[in-house]
Amino acid sequence: MIEGSRYSAFFQKQIVGGLRLFFIVIFSLFYFYFLYKSVYGVELKSDYLQYYNAYNEGLNLRFDRFGVEFVPVLFYRVGNFIGLDYYQFNYFLGVMWIVPFYFLMKSINFIFFGMVFYFLMFFFLDQFAFLYRQFLGLFFLILFFKCYRSSSVCGFFYVFISFFSHLSMFLFFSLSCIKLRSRLVAYLFVLISGFGFFSNIVSLLFLKIFGLFSLIGLPDLDRKLSAIERISSMAPASSSVSFVLIVSLFIHASVIHLDVDRFSFMRMMFFCSVIVLVFSDYIIISNRLGMPAYFLSLIYLSLVLSRFYDNYKFSIFPGCGFRK
16 A cells, blocks of 8 residues: 555656646747747837947946946857857847746646746846846846755856846845744744835825825816825836735745745745835835845745645745745
């Protein structure tokens, strides 16, 4: 009987592994296709135009173009040296992101792969080249979390490269070191974050109400109520991200005290989510200081839900906690 259950568990594991591999292959093929469409369909304006002009300076691009953040310049110069144009370089950069996403997806149950697929196709591809330096830094920071336990030299190299890709990585790295020993303290952070999020929702409702009063011809009532209006720049997309993060925080807070690793990707995501929600009134500050959580919100939710689904049997990956 015991031998039979052992074989059953073995075959079940093989089936799940096969399904995971199948979905990863299919998603990769779609990813390459949508990556091509995204890279070559971009409109050159704002940060895209800035980076386009910088890249086209070729080997004359100064290493201090972005201050001490010399790594993005180094990548640009290598791309020019091997003959890639700006679009080809971005495509190659997007292909590189398969590596950190592969490590993350190994820890995500395949039933949540649809969520990851949606994130990659309709969110990530519009951002990674627009915020080139930030995403390059995050790329190496994720690799650091993957390898630092097995190789301190390799870990030091990746974290060094990430710092000099974008200085904000130092903040995110520091957040990964903070440990929460108490579940109560974790939920206090969730409460503070939730207050910021829901106060924004209330302000948005007031804005809708004011517009309705103006439309139906009640300017006096509109004017009186405007005294309590709270100005908010929270866009619908930001509101969706905030909702995903507040759900993720609430679930994660129940187990974050079990995360005792020296450096933790999941703790970094937790505290970055808090930053995003607390500063949700100020969209630029919010998505820059909380950049990993803001731009990887669905990845974070997928990781949290996967741990609950699997009943916390496995670590996210070495250096990322969730140990039972």
